[in-house]
Structures are given as C-alpha cells and as structure tokens.
Amino acid sequence: MLEDDQERFKDEARRRLIIMGGASGFLFSLLGGRLFHLQVLKGAAYRDMAEENRISMHPIPPHRGRMLDRFGAVLVENLPDYRLAIIPELSGGLSTQLERLKPYLDLSDAEIKAALDRARRQRSFLPFKVKDHLTWEQIARIEARIHKFPGAVIEALPLRTYPFESTAAHILGYLGENTKRDRKRFRYLRYRSGDLVGKTGIERSFEPRLRGREGVREMEVNARGRQVRELHSSEPLPGLDLHLTLDVDLQHQAELALGNQAGAVTAIDVRSGEILAMASRPGYDPNQFIRGFSTKQWQALLADRDRPLTNKAIQGQYPPASTFKIIVALAALEAGVIDPEERLFCGGHLERYESKFYCWNSYGHGRLNFQQAMAKSCDVYYYRVAERLGIDAIEKQARRLGLGELTGVPLGGEKKGLIPSRAWKMSTLKRAWFPGETLISAIGQGFVLSTPLQLANMMATVANGGVLYRPTLVREENPSQPRIKRRIDFNETHLATVKRSLEAVMQRGGTGYKARPHMVRVAGKTGTSQVVRQRRTKEGRAIQDSGGNQRLQDHALFVCYAPAIQPELAVSVVIEHGGGGGAVAAPVAQRVIDHYFSCPIRPERSGGRA
Amino acid sequence: MTMRERSGGGILSGTEEAQGPRLRLHAFPWALLLMIMAVGGIGLLTLYSAVGGAEKLPLLINQAVRFSVALLLMMVLALLVDRTIYLRYAYLFYLVALLLLLAVYLSGSVGMGARRWLDLGFMRLQPSELMKITLVLALARFYHDRSIAGSITWRDMIGPVLLTAPPLALVLKQPDLGTAILIAMAGMLVLFVAGLRWRVLTGMLVGIGAAVPLLWNTLHDYQRRRIETLLNPENDPLGSGYHIIQSKIAVGSGGISGKGFMGGSQGHLEFLPERHTDFIFSVLAEEWGFVGCSILLLLYAMITVRGMIISYTARDRFGVLAAAGLTAIFFFQVVINIGMVLGLLPVVGIPLPLVSYGGSSMLTLMIGLGVLAHISIHSK
Incomplete structure (x- = not known):
C-alpha cells in the first residue's frame, strides 16, 4: 500500500521533473540566444562602442x-x-x-x-x-x-x-x-x-x-x-x-520697524493661520551662503551675540511676561474664581510665603477691577487671581492655547517653550511645586517660556473666537495636513470680557495707549520680562540701573490683534533687552499694523493677486 | 535491494545504519564534483582579472581558500553523514536558520539601516542564504510522509505556506528582494514536483497576478518610483540603468572569441560596477567571448541536469523533493544573475554561483550541493 503510494508519487514527480528539465532547457537556450545576439550578431557594434566610442552620462x-x-x-x-x-x-x-x-x-x-x-x-x-x-x-x-x-x-x-x-x-x-x-x-x-x-x-x-x-x-x-x-x-x-503666505512688503516693514534691535515680529492672519510676516533680527544675506563667505565673515556671524543665524520667532524662547495674563484671565473667568467687577487691592506688593511679591509699579495701583487690571497690567491683581486659581488651571489653559507645544509651522528647529507644572518640576528639578511659583508664573515669569510665534498664534486664537491653527507659510490647494489644530470652546461672555479688557490696554490709561496704531482700533497686551532679578531700594523701589550694560535690560514684548472688531491680523513683537513693552515693542507693532491697513490695493487679501 | 530493505517503507528504514557507516566512495557523483571544480576554476580566473590582477592577490587567495574549504565541506556532508540525517533533522535545521534570521532582524533594527549578516568572526554569515537550503529540506520533509501524488490540494498547502511565510517576510524586511524571490521560487518548485494540482498552480499564479495591482495602490509615491526604476532601468540611467547599459557593452564587445585573459577594457575601467561580485559574468563575457560563455553555460546546464537526475533516481520522496529543490536554487541563481547581466531581467542582487566573490553564497551553495551528492550516494 505504502509502496504503491511511493511509486505513484515517484511516477508523477518524475513526469514533473521532466517538465522542469524542459523549462530549464528553454531558459538556458534563452540565455544562450541572448548571448549569441549580443556577442555574435551585434558583437562588432558593441566592440566599436567599447573600443572607440564609449557612452558617458552627464x-x-x-x-x-x-x-x-x-x-x-x-x-x-x-x-x-x-x-x-x-x-x-x-x-x-x-x-x-x-x-x-x-x-x-x-x-x-x-x-x-x-x-x-x-x-x-x-x-x-x-x-x-x-x-x-x-x-x-x-x-x-x-x-x-x-x-x-x-x-x-x-x-x-x-x-x-x-x-x-x-x-x-x-x-x-x-x-x-x-x-x-x-x-x-x-x-x-x-x-x-x-x-x-x-x-x-x-x-x-x-x-x-x-x-x-x-x-x-x-x-x-x-x-x-x-x-x-x-x-x-x-x-x-x-x-x-x-x-508663500508672506507679504513681502509687510515683512520688509516689520524688519525696518525692528531696525537695529535684536528681536522678532510675527504677523498672522487670524482667519486662516497664514503667516504674513515673520521677521527676526539681526539677519544675514542668504546670497552669501551661495556665493561663499570669507572665513572672517563666517566667524563674525557665528560670534555675534545677537545670533543672526537664529530665527528668533520660532527658536527664541522668552518669558512671556504680562502677555501671559491673557491666559490667566481666561482661566480665571472660566473657573469662576473672579467676578469682572470685583475690585482687588494693589499696594505695590503682596506679602506671601514670607517674601514680597512686587508689582511693576511699586507705588501700587489701588483698587482695580478686571478691565483696569489688564489695562494697567497690575501684577498684584494677578498674584491674587493666581492664588485662587492654582497652577494646574493656568497650565491647562496655556496648553489649550498652544503654548508649550510646537505650533507645527513648516520650518525646522522650532522650539517648544515651556509651561511649568507640578509634574514637570518634580521630574526635572526633583522638587515639589512651591506656591510662590504659581504667583510668578501668573505674570509670565519664572519658568514660563514661549516663542514669539506661539504668542502670535495665541493672540490669533483669542481674536478668531477659539480656532487654533497650525500656522502656515505655503499656500496650498490641498493642504496635506489639517490646518486647524483644534477648536477651543470658549464661553462667549468670558471671551468678550477679556477682549474688552485688551482693547482697554490700547486706550487712554492703558499701557499700550501711546503706541496705538492710527489706522484702526487694536486690542493688545504689553509685557516686560525680567532678564535678571532686579535690585531694589529699602523701600522696595526697583533700581533701574542696567549699569550701561544692555545685556541686563528687560525684554520688551507686545501682542495684539487688529481690528478690534472683526479681527484680521494678530501680531507679536519681542525685542531682546529692549526695555519696557509699551515703550519699545508696541511701537513696532504699531508700524506694522499701520502699514497693513494703509495700503489701499489689497482689497482681497485672502485671494491675492498672484 | 534486499527484501528487508524494500519492506521497511517507514521514514527511518534502512540497513546501512545497522552495519555502521562506511564510505561509499564508488557511489559519489565524481562527475558532478569535476564540473563544480571546473566552474570554480573559471570563477577564480575571472575574479583574478576582475579585481585587476596580482595587485589584489589577497582577495583572490581568500576566495580560493573559501572555495577549497567549501569543497571539503561538500565532501563531508555527502560522505560522512548518516543516510537519514537530513530527513530527521530537516525541521531543526529550518528552525535554526529561522532563529538566525530573526537574530539578524533584531540586531539590524537596533543598529542602523539594513543588515543581512551575522559576524561569526572568520566570516560573515547571511542567514537568508542558509534559509534557502533549509526551507527546501523542510518542505521536502513535510511532503515526505503524505500521500499526495499529483494531487496537492489547497489544504495540503497550509503547512508549506506556514513554513515559507515567516522567513520570506524576514528576508523581505531586510530588505533583500532577490533572495526573497529565490526562496519563494524554490518553495514553489518543491510544491510543483511534490504534485501540486495544475488547477491550484494556475490559481496561485492568477492570485499573485491579481495581488500585484492591489499592493501597488497601497504604496507611497517614492516607493513606487523605486520599483519603477527596478523594472525599467531606462528611467534611471545614472543608477542601476547604468549598470545594464555598461554591462551589455562589455558582454557584446567580447564577440565570438573574446579579448583574451586580462584583455577586457570595459571591466578594467570604471565602467563596470560590482564587477567582481554580481556583474562578474560580464568580465568573463568580455574576455572569453561567446565561446567562453557557452562553455560556462554548458557546465551550469550539466550541473543542473545532473541534479535533476539525482532527483529522478532518489531513493525516497524526501530525496526526490530535496534534490529537485536544491537543484532549482542553483539553477534559478544562474538564470537570474546572467539574465540580469544580459539585460533580460531587472537588477536584483543575486551572485553568480561559484564564480562571484563572496563567502556566504559560496558556502551555502556547496552545502546544497553536498546534500545533493549525499542523496545521490544513497539513491537506488
């Protein structure tokens, strides 16, 4: 039985082996035929090609x-x-x-x-x-x-x-x-x-x-x-x-406005997330990279303390200072820890945890409501708010608005900034969160860091009612990645309250009033971030001595959107060691916004002439 | 044949074991060995020319030593090994090769890029090469005790598919398309000889044909571009297309009698890439012409025919199938490599058996030929 099976198998296998033999014979003769074709029939032609003429590829x-x-x-x-x-x-x-x-x-x-x-x-x-x-x-x-x-x-x-x-x-x-x-x-x-x-x-x-x-x-x-x-x-x-989404005129204006100051200006269309201008100074001429540098020029670029090769708009990480109060304000209203009409007292400083937390105005602001506190950028008001709010709520709101994460702009080397939290501090510094740090964070100092692009994008999100875009630089018919990162479900009343307070910043009595643009009404927020801990007199007055050393001067910040009603443009300005935000950064934004709204031939911005 | 032997139809039957192993030198396929040595000799001569003569003598000595060691290994595997050993341990060998393949995969993914070999100190072993042999043995073992003459159905294929899929996937992952194709083809051939129904065979071919466009649609643009280049070198005349064009010129310019030993110009200028490995045939063709190529082709054909005869006369099913599969591996490598050099097939990295420079391929081929000779010795 088994024997039979074996024999039957072998018979069939042998038949198939013969088929395989035939097939391999066929393939071998195919190779032989090809060889005959190449070497015998066309041999002379190939020999010519090889010996006299060769083929080269360019x-x-x-x-x-x-x-x-x-x-x-x-x-x-x-x-x-x-x-x-x-x-x-x-x-x-x-x-x-x-x-x-x-x-x-x-x-x-x-x-x-x-x-x-x-x-x-x-x-x-x-x-x-x-x-x-x-x-x-x-x-x-x-x-x-x-x-x-x-x-x-x-x-x-x-x-x-x-x-x-x-x-x-x-x-x-x-x-x-x-x-x-x-x-x-x-x-x-x-x-x-x-x-x-x-x-x-x-x-x-x-x-x-x-x-x-x-x-x-x-x-x-x-x-x-x-x-x-x-x-x-x-x-x-x-x-x-x-x-590109850039408007080269606006870009040029932004760079002119920065002048010799080191810093960055970012302008975003709040309706689309398109970046219209993103300036970083000092800069360099890219043509030099193509034509070649002399060693000296290259050394000078590398050695420059103002880092001309860095794109400060996405790679510069700065304490957002008082611009961060927008985040805290939104979080506070949402959590219901303050009433916009409630007045809190500022006496120039707040004593907590056995130390003094100063307001930038050490003479004190007196009693302020929500809108006044924003307009005057009172620090003590926000210390008090932060106390009620806690760091977790602040962190959550900052992250919602895209701080502490990559914006996803299509450029390499973007930095994330930093939004501190209890968990972060424990894992990196191995220390528990200290309550005083909540107060410092509330005014955008301490550990908090953000890039100018993040700040502009945050402002755009506030302006357009809660759409957080992935900022773009290239206009595409079919964007491969979704341009909207998320929609934030803001409470309309809260958002309106914050927006009104930002408008007040730019009105009489506000920190941005002097630098208000002429062409259009604007909502904004100034910020001045400490570079080094300030020295104070016995009475607690800050000693404004940079000692002639510009490196110790504060960074000046300003974020805004315009027009205040039906916004189109969000702008952020950071000037390294520039001084006060209202005095130094806001005028730069003023110039950019005035330029944008003064050009008559741009009726159809979203369509473009091209 | 004694009656006892005939009636002991089981897997492990046989009488030699009882009398202890003895050298069956008279049964050894000496002609096969002679042909292999002839091909190897041609290979060494061509290599000498391809690497540029005496300057690179160490390279040549290296290859000569490897060839000798491999020949010795072949003799050992054929003569000094128990009759049933390959049958008994087929699955074990397969498993070892699979584990080695897995080891390469894991170490490769830890390091960077594609890694195909394991460093054994004295040589680099490519488990994918070993897998070709062991898979054929495992498949032959699988069908050894199944009653399937001429009628393998879909159900009888589950086992072989399960045996073939893991190594195939691992080799593809390396990625080594050439070896993967070889493994698949050798596996198919064992199935064919074992008695795959024609209907099933047709069905499989149709299925593969249908799967290609489906697969194509799931690929990324740049992956497609790579495959397109593979299939149509004219798209990429500076890359692999360049090899083809230059290799055709080298082959064609050899003419009928060739330019003589060390006389080729194409092979010595930088025109021919990979001239001592995958494209060595073009060096031979340029210097030895149509006559030399025909001799080599004839030797290859004779080895193939000898292998098929061994399969034809093998003692048992395992012998029939293993011999057929091992012969097929050898034969497919010859056809794919020469077809590639002559511009008939796309460029995939398959060395020319016994001629191309390289240890792993040489060693595994000789292992395969050793098993083949072993089957021949123990045939009826």
Whole structure:
C-alpha cells in the first residue's frame, strides 16, 4: 500500500521533473540566444562602442522651484551666473594663459593656484572653472578677446538668488552642498557630490518639492573621453514653485520697524493661520551662503551675540511676561474664581510665603477691577487671581492655547517653550511645586517660556473666537495636513470680557495707549520680562540701573490683534533687552499694523493677486 | 535491494545504519564534483582579472581558500553523514536558520539601516542564504510522509505556506528582494514536483497576478518610483540603468572569441560596477567571448541536469523533493544573475554561483550541493 503510494508519487514527480528539465532547457537556450545576439550578431557594434566610442552620462541638474510671496513677488529665483572655464588640452600652456587672463578677470595669485589645482584633478578634455560670479564688466572685457584664449569658454549656470537679500532670510533658508546627513534625510532624492540642498527654512522643509528630478544626457565619447555626439537625453523635471503666505512688503516693514534691535515680529492672519510676516533680527544675506563667505565673515556671524543665524520667532524662547495674563484671565473667568467687577487691592506688593511679591509699579495701583487690571497690567491683581486659581488651571489653559507645544509651522528647529507644572518640576528639578511659583508664573515669569510665534498664534486664537491653527507659510490647494489644530470652546461672555479688557490696554490709561496704531482700533497686551532679578531700594523701589550694560535690560514684548472688531491680523513683537513693552515693542507693532491697513490695493487679501 | 530493505517503507528504514557507516566512495557523483571544480576554476580566473590582477592577490587567495574549504565541506556532508540525517533533522535545521534570521532582524533594527549578516568572526554569515537550503529540506520533509501524488490540494498547502511565510517576510524586511524571490521560487518548485494540482498552480499564479495591482495602490509615491526604476532601468540611467547599459557593452564587445585573459577594457575601467561580485559574468563575457560563455553555460546546464537526475533516481520522496529543490536554487541563481547581466531581467542582487566573490553564497551553495551528492550516494 505504502509502496504503491511511493511509486505513484515517484511516477508523477518524475513526469514533473521532466517538465522542469524542459523549462530549464528553454531558459538556458534563452540565455544562450541572448548571448549569441549580443556577442555574435551585434558583437562588432558593441566592440566599436567599447573600443572607440564609449557612452558617458552627464547629469542635467533640474531647475529648482522658485518662491513667490502671496502677491506674486519673486522671493527666491535662479539667475544665470557667468563663469569662465578653460578646456586644458585646447589652451596650449595652461599657466601662461592664466597669467595672461589675470588682468581681465582681476584674478589673484591664490585664485590662479586654486584653478590649476582643479585642472590637475580632472581630465584634460573637460572644462574646469577658473572664476565664477563674473561681473558684466569682466564679461565684456573677456568676451571681446575670447579668440586670444583658446579653450576658454564663458558658461552660464543657474545661481540661487534671493533678490530681497536679508528680507525673510530666516524663513526662506539657504542652500549648501549636501552632506551625509542630508543624503540620509532625503534618501530617495539621490544627490551627487556637490549638489546643493536646502539647509534651513523653507528651502529645507520643502526640499523634495523644490528640487525636481535630474535629467541625463547620454553622450557618445571617444577613447579619450571627448564627446562625439549626443545619443539620447531625458529632460530634467523642474521643481515646483512655492507660493508663500508672506507679504513681502509687510515683512520688509516689520524688519525696518525692528531696525537695529535684536528681536522678532510675527504677523498672522487670524482667519486662516497664514503667516504674513515673520521677521527676526539681526539677519544675514542668504546670497552669501551661495556665493561663499570669507572665513572672517563666517566667524563674525557665528560670534555675534545677537545670533543672526537664529530665527528668533520660532527658536527664541522668552518669558512671556504680562502677555501671559491673557491666559490667566481666561482661566480665571472660566473657573469662576473672579467676578469682572470685583475690585482687588494693589499696594505695590503682596506679602506671601514670607517674601514680597512686587508689582511693576511699586507705588501700587489701588483698587482695580478686571478691565483696569489688564489695562494697567497690575501684577498684584494677578498674584491674587493666581492664588485662587492654582497652577494646574493656568497650565491647562496655556496648553489649550498652544503654548508649550510646537505650533507645527513648516520650518525646522522650532522650539517648544515651556509651561511649568507640578509634574514637570518634580521630574526635572526633583522638587515639589512651591506656591510662590504659581504667583510668578501668573505674570509670565519664572519658568514660563514661549516663542514669539506661539504668542502670535495665541493672540490669533483669542481674536478668531477659539480656532487654533497650525500656522502656515505655503499656500496650498490641498493642504496635506489639517490646518486647524483644534477648536477651543470658549464661553462667549468670558471671551468678550477679556477682549474688552485688551482693547482697554490700547486706550487712554492703558499701557499700550501711546503706541496705538492710527489706522484702526487694536486690542493688545504689553509685557516686560525680567532678564535678571532686579535690585531694589529699602523701600522696595526697583533700581533701574542696567549699569550701561544692555545685556541686563528687560525684554520688551507686545501682542495684539487688529481690528478690534472683526479681527484680521494678530501680531507679536519681542525685542531682546529692549526695555519696557509699551515703550519699545508696541511701537513696532504699531508700524506694522499701520502699514497693513494703509495700503489701499489689497482689497482681497485672502485671494491675492498672484 | 534486499527484501528487508524494500519492506521497511517507514521514514527511518534502512540497513546501512545497522552495519555502521562506511564510505561509499564508488557511489559519489565524481562527475558532478569535476564540473563544480571546473566552474570554480573559471570563477577564480575571472575574479583574478576582475579585481585587476596580482595587485589584489589577497582577495583572490581568500576566495580560493573559501572555495577549497567549501569543497571539503561538500565532501563531508555527502560522505560522512548518516543516510537519514537530513530527513530527521530537516525541521531543526529550518528552525535554526529561522532563529538566525530573526537574530539578524533584531540586531539590524537596533543598529542602523539594513543588515543581512551575522559576524561569526572568520566570516560573515547571511542567514537568508542558509534559509534557502533549509526551507527546501523542510518542505521536502513535510511532503515526505503524505500521500499526495499529483494531487496537492489547497489544504495540503497550509503547512508549506506556514513554513515559507515567516522567513520570506524576514528576508523581505531586510530588505533583500532577490533572495526573497529565490526562496519563494524554490518553495514553489518543491510544491510543483511534490504534485501540486495544475488547477491550484494556475490559481496561485492568477492570485499573485491579481495581488500585484492591489499592493501597488497601497504604496507611497517614492516607493513606487523605486520599483519603477527596478523594472525599467531606462528611467534611471545614472543608477542601476547604468549598470545594464555598461554591462551589455562589455558582454557584446567580447564577440565570438573574446579579448583574451586580462584583455577586457570595459571591466578594467570604471565602467563596470560590482564587477567582481554580481556583474562578474560580464568580465568573463568580455574576455572569453561567446565561446567562453557557452562553455560556462554548458557546465551550469550539466550541473543542473545532473541534479535533476539525482532527483529522478532518489531513493525516497524526501530525496526526490530535496534534490529537485536544491537543484532549482542553483539553477534559478544562474538564470537570474546572467539574465540580469544580459539585460533580460531587472537588477536584483543575486551572485553568480561559484564564480562571484563572496563567502556566504559560496558556502551555502556547496552545502546544497553536498546534500545533493549525499542523496545521490544513497539513491537506488
């Protein structure tokens, strides 16, 4: 029985083995046939190709996508850059020719040496670079005499150009030669050595879209590698243009308004989360990254204490100071711990936990209601409110409004800021929460940190009635990520109360009154954040001595939205070591808002001209 | 054949064991060994040329030593091993290979990027290579004692599918598409010889055909682009397409009689990438021409036929199936590698058996051939 089965199995298996044998025979003859085709029938042709002519591949770089602002102004483009190159084997004496070129191209000895170095490293039928970034004058001088320099050619190569120079430099980013890290990050884009890649800003975060795909020219070259003819070429696929949400005019105004001060200005459309301007000063000219720095320039950029390479709007973390009172106010109304009409007393300081908590106005504000406290930015009022509220409620409200988390703006290196909590303190500092720290937190000092973009976004959320957007920089028809992070269900009455108090800040008697914009009514909040603990006199008066040291001055902050009714724009301003928020930061916002609302030809902001 | 032996149809039947093992040198397939040595010799000569002559002698010596050790291993596996050992321990070998594969997967995920090998100190072992052999043995073992002549149904396939899926997934995860395809093909072939119904076979092929577009839709854009490049190198003439074009020129320029030993120009310039590993056939083709290639192809064909004859005459089902599967692995590797070099198949990383530089592949191939010879020795 078993034997039978075994035999039956073997019979069938053998039949199948024969089929397999036939199939493998077929495949072997297929290989043989292909070999016959390649080697015998076409052997001569391939032999020619191999021995006399070889195929060489030349990559054609793709055209990198441009960047345009919301009205179509070109922010980043590719312009031809002219350079002089020489084909060594045609030149008849390379060093003498370079010597002769010297006066026409203003070549230095070092440049000649570098050029000879480059020539030595490549084959003599390929042109090598002598000098790039030729000026028109140099081109004219050499073009007229090009016949005197055999082998010399003027080539045009696309050069990434930032026509507005340092304007919006931190947002746009810059390019640099790819490194191992870049190749790993954008694995599927396949860079070859020397290819440029976005290093920061939008140039980096939208690299895959901007880059496009490389084309190739298949050339027949002879044994020495000289090109004989073009066989086949595939066109490069250009990168896509990006339409940014920026308004380059407004951006420029914001940067002008900051002037020489170190700091950041952010302006967001509260209806869409689109960033219209995001300035960070001091800055740099991204064109320099493309053309190359001198070591000295680079050292100077790195050594500058005002950190020009940092985008302060997303990477600068500052105590929000009194602007944080908006959070505390909302939390307090929501928790029902204060009545807007209830008056609390400020005598210049509050004694708690065996120490004195000072108001910025050490003479005291007297008895204040909710609106007055906001307008005058009374610290003692908020100490008292915080006491009733507790840190947990403050933390919760801050997190709801996007503080302490990444906004998700499409730029690398964004910082989270810090919203302290009991759990946070326990895990990082190994200490229990100290009640006095609740009071300090309530006025945005102590551990609390936020970025200017977070503050602008918080203001936008208050202005639009509770929609927290993921701020965007690129206008897209089909945004891949939802632009709304969450909708906050504010109590209408509470929100209206807070908004009214913010309007009062900008009215007579408010801390922002002097810097109120002229074109439109605004709701805002000033803030002045301590950089170092202040020294005080015996009577508790703050000694305003920065001792001439600007580094010890306070940071000036201002957040606002405008118009107060039906808001469109939310703005945050932070000026490092600027001094008082109302005096220093608010005027910057004033200028930005006035500019925004004074330009007549922008009736359809959301549509744009482009 | 004695009556006793004929009637002992069980798995572990046999008489040799009772008399103790003895060297059956007369039964050893010496012709097979000769052919293998011929291919290996051609391989060493080609490698010598491919790596640029005497300069890289250590590389060559390395390979020669490996080849000798592998030959020795083959003899040991064929001659000095109990008749039923492969049958008895097929599942165990499979399990060991699977664990090694898992170990690579885990250590690979701890480190960075793709890792395919385990460092044994003296060599790097690729468990995926080992898996090819052990899977074939396990599948042969599975069908050894099932009554299935010519009529494997869907139900009889559950076991083999369960055996094949885990290693296949692990190898794909590495990712090593070439080896995964080989494993799948070898598995299919064992099933075919074991008696997969034609209907089921057709059904499976149709099923695979239907699954491809479905799978395609779930891929990301850039993943699709990679696969497109794999299938159509012209899309990527600077990457893998470049290999194909240059390799075709090298092969074609060899002509009928070749340019002579060390005479190839393409292989010596930088035109040919991977010229001592996956693309070594093009070096051979350029220097030895159509004549040389035909000789090598013939040797490969003869080894394949010899393997099939071993399967044909094997003593038991396990022998039939294992021999067929092992032969198929060898044969598929030859066809895929040469097909790739000649521009007939997409570029996947499969070395040319016994010729390409590399230890793991050489060692596992010889293990497979050793088992094959073992089956031959114990055939009727």
